[in-house]
Amino acid sequence: MSTPVLETENLVKVYGRGPAQFHALKGLSFQIHRGESVAIVGKSGSGKSTLMHLLALLDEPTSGVVALDGRPVSKLKPKTVSALRNETFGFVFQQFFLNPNQSVLENVTLPLKIAGVSRSERDQRGMHALEQLEMADKAKNRATDLSGGQKQRVCIARALINNPDVLFADEPTGNLDSATSETVENILLNLQRDHGITLVVVTHDEDLASKCQRRLIMQDGEIVEEQTGVRVSSSRKAPITGGQGRPAPRRRRLLSFGRAGAR
């Protein structure tokens, strides 16, 4: 197989010191190949968010290596790492992180603005991204005037605008009801399938996880199980942690993105 787009070797992340030390990741080694969809699944505190932050170059491991396209990144300067994130990654967050003072279009084009792309090209590519997600008519709206699903679509447009190699989605459906969740899931998976974008999803929505080609099940800082193949799964009914498949609106556990869960 070709060089994996992302690769880790003996990845360790330790928070704190002395007796208060907490081993968030206990030596993970795995590969993510170009064009793959991978779900990192686990309970709060299992280390899945920490893992995603390391993969997305937002944080540095205590020891071990993260390699992007076969190139170890730990030795790179912060400025180079920032540029790499800007050019190769797209981010979708559970809490959207849209700037309420700016229009939808301005929010979507932020990565290009950071990259130093001219205004006219930014707007053109921004409109294109919004069209892909059928949000072009909202381009001039304030970001706060949108519904949850619309906001997440704006976020996806923002994540796509720099034509990323890898799209990181941190609980992308965490704040959405079930119908909207499904739409967003389909958008993400279509992007992976039709455009060859590598998709890395952190979630405890089993439904979303089951649609990915590969699932890394995490527990206490280790990958306890690896499942492959899209499951024609059980559940349109219930998330892993949910109750009995109540109809919409379905809320995931709110503390999922919280402090404990993230580490």
Place this chain on the structure above:
Amino acid sequence: MKSLDLTKSALSNTLRSKLRTALTVIAIVIGAFTLTLTSGLGAGINQTVDRIFGGFGVDDVIYVVPQMEADAQEQDGPPEYDPEAGVEPEDGFGTGMLSAADVEIVEGLDHVVGVDTEVAAQLEYLQAPDGGQYQAQFDFALNDVLAEFAAGGAPDRGEMQITLPEDWLEIFGTEDPEDALGQTLIVAAPNAVGQTTEFEAEVVGVTQGTLAGVGFTPIPSVALAEEVADINAEGYEGQMPEAYIMAAAEIENLEANEDAVKDALAAEGLWGLTVEDQIAMFEAVIDAITWILSGFALIALLAASFGIVNTLLMSVQERTREIGLMKALGMSRARVFTLFSMEAVVIGIMGSVVGIGLGLIAGFVTNGLLTADDGPLGGFAELSLFGLDPFAIGGIFLLIIIIAFLAGTLPAARAAKKDPIEALRYE
């Protein structure tokens, strides 16, 4: 991020919480306003001085006065009387006067082509043609070159001539300065035993008071002042020490020989000053006052800079998640730092533009009101209290921007330092 985009972002960010920005800007405005006024005041007065003194062609004269004893000003208690240490009649040194010997020395110096002396002349009264008698004190005869004339000109130093200040015109019952020219006054001087001698003098000029303090009293010609001094000395028993207040030494080719003459004078215990030196001394005083006043304005600016620090710290705190997002999306530390320090600079620019603008308006309006012909300071010739000095204004503008930038560095460094993960998690 491109610089243009950074600037635009910084501008729109500062306009986001308008009230907070406005309050911070007001603090800067106060500092900028005060600085503009104080520097404008200094510039105005110095421009006035330049204008008044600039027109004089008597650039080849060095004024000579005795050198002050360095410790004359500072004494611990009164000195004890020493009967042996009487002041020699020939020696003007220490009395603040030049002796005849001093004047001879000056005359004997290289490059000196002529010396005029200033004697102390005491008047009894001046008598108008209609017989009215007025008390008067002469200005220095050698100050004639510094006077500003409403009519006529300086007296001929060798003739019995005199100039009068504008407010003396009433003794001729006129308001037109031209009417006074050619009139004859009777000058009355007392002698040592109290008798009064009278002689005639012609009015050749009408003076306006200037900032240098010249022209508020009648200016005699040198010959007239000497005549009065001679009368004063009549009847004096014993040797009247010849004493001069100052001497004006005419120098050939002043520009080339100025330093040589001054050094020679200094070696004789004398002090030489050109008109330019006197202007420079005057301007130094004005500058000192300007700097002291500007110091207070700087204190106001210093206080305002803490306002910027405070405002931006709040802003960084509020926008933690936004900063986290920008960093996650690949904005470098340096750019985040630049973005926030630009916001400080934007606040500085707003404050300085408004403050300097208001300061200029206030300065020129006040100047216009005060120095108008019927204003409280209208009696000074060509006085302007407020002047536009483009370099000073530019300097103030730059200074405020530098202060604002420095104030912004602390919050900007905080923003730049934020860890994107922590920042995105911030509630």
